[in-house]
Amino acid sequence: MxxxxxxxxxxxxxxxxxxxxxxxxxxxxxxxxxxxxxxxxxxxxxxxxxxxxxxxxxxxxxxxxxxxxxxxxxxxxxxxxxxxxxxxxxxxxxxxxxxxxxxxxxxxxxxxxxxxxxxxxxxxxxxxxxxxxxxxxxxxxxxxxxxxxxxxxxxxxxxxxxxxxxIPNFCQNTPLNMVLALQHHEFSAADLNRFLSSSYTVTGQSDRMGYRIQGAALESPTGARFSEGINLGAIQVPADGQPIVLLNDRQTIGGYPKLGSVTALDCANLLQKRAGDEVAFNAISIEKAQNLNHLAQVKLQRALDALN
Structure with a gap:
């Protein structure tokens, strides 16, 4: 070879x-x-x-x-x-x-x-x-x-x-789209509003496994829960109230309560952030997330066709 x-x-x-x-x-x-x-x-x-x-x-x-x-x-x-x-x-x-x-x-x-x-x-x-x-x-x-x-x-x-x-725009200041998780009802309305209206800072404890972000602390729901599969973009909230966005190299199961999931498209944007960069979040419906994904697939196919 x-x-x-x-x-x-x-x-x-x-x-x-x-x-x-x-x-x-x-x-x-x-x-x-x-x-x-x-x-x-x-x-x-x-x-x-x-x-x-x-x-x-x-x-x-x-x-x-x-x-x-x-x-x-x-x-x-x-x-x-x-x-x-x-x-x-x-x-x-x-x-x-x-x-x-x-x-x-x-x-x-x-x-x-x-x-x-x-x-x-x-x-x-x-x-x-x-x-x-x-x-x-x-x-x-x-x-x-x-x-x-x-x-x-x-x-x-x-x-x-x-x-x-x-060529992607790679806008650095656009909020990351997320879909609320089934467990978001376990968080208070005040905490949910605080999360969506705040900016968080990417910490040095961030890598391909997950991004730890620092900012307005959230009250993590208490009580026993089963561990469950972890999807790309899952936003976990551990006991310290500082969210973690799990990414490509994430663990396969976990038990922390989850506020929502960053869309796959915006996980790619998040992985371009470095320590000290700020991020914010925008809650969208799963239907809109699917529409955005379909539009992205159309754009990809146009690009592939242009290169054939």
Whole structure:
């Protein structure tokens, strides 16, 4: 198997992801998967891959790698300093690189995560139907300096660029849409209003498993309860009253009371937040959440059609 990249500097945290590990919760294995399905699928489409091909997820930039064989690459996410041989490059387009080229991705001024797709896909060992890295479960591994990235299968792609109107806006100040949980009636009306009218600050105890946020404390309902399955975006309220939004690498079951769930679309926005950023929440109906998801699927299909 041909090595195509030698990682010189992996940055804060780089790993391999695909769309996720589904159907394994009964084994205690979480979903994992890419931080932003739209950005991930488009990155793969730009380099001519099937949309679930393994790609690199980069956290807080600082990534540098030497190209060992001719490949096509694409970087998606918020704007960031992105160079090849010290020449500036654009995101959301495919770029052909040659042996000896040096790819560098700077630390972003805003945002946190980017997807780097490589033609042919990244070669990684599959565990339980997926290559997704979940460090807490010992699946996959963190990419280190001198790691050799291998290509899953030889593939070449023509030059492609996503139309500007299909590039996400990544507005940093938009409230996160959430759907109230069945347990929201256990919280007082005053606490619910306080949560929805307050801003919370992302703490340093936030990662792909969940985001701890600090702000107006809520009174967590007391009393015994059964543990139950945890869905993506679940907003748990532990005894200290400070909410936790559970994300891709979340535990599979838990017993804290849940106020609601951030929509999958806005979980991707939340995963771009870093410690110190502020977040707010907007309660919507499940019907509106479904409509927003359908519109997102239409946008994705338009983008994929534009790249075929």
């Amino acid at each position: 041909t090595s195509i990249l030698k990682v010189i500097n992996p940055g804060l945290y780089s790993c391999v992801q695909d769309l996720g590990r589904f159907g394994q919760n009964h084994l205690g294995l979480t979903t994992g998967g890419c931080h932003d399905a739209y950005a991930f699928k488009i990155a793969n489409a730009l380099v001519g891959n099937p949309i679930n091909s393994p790609a690199l997820e980069l956290t807080l930039g600082g990534f540098r790698a030497e190209v060992l064989a001719p490949i096509t690459i694409a970087l998606t996410g918020l704007n960031v300093g992105f160079t090849i041989n010290n020449k500036n490059q654009a995101l959301w387009q495919s770029i052909q690189v040659a042996r000896g080229d040096v790819i560098e991705i700077a630390t972003p001024h805003i945002g946190l995560r980017h997807t780097l797709a490589i033609s042919g896909g990244v070669k990684a060992q599959s565990h339980f139907t997926s290559v997704s890295t979940v460090m807490r479960e010992g699946l996959g591994c963190k990419i280190e300096a001198n790691t050799l990235i291998k290509q899953q299968a030889p593939r070449f792609s023509k030059q492609k660029r996503l139309p500007a109107n299909l």
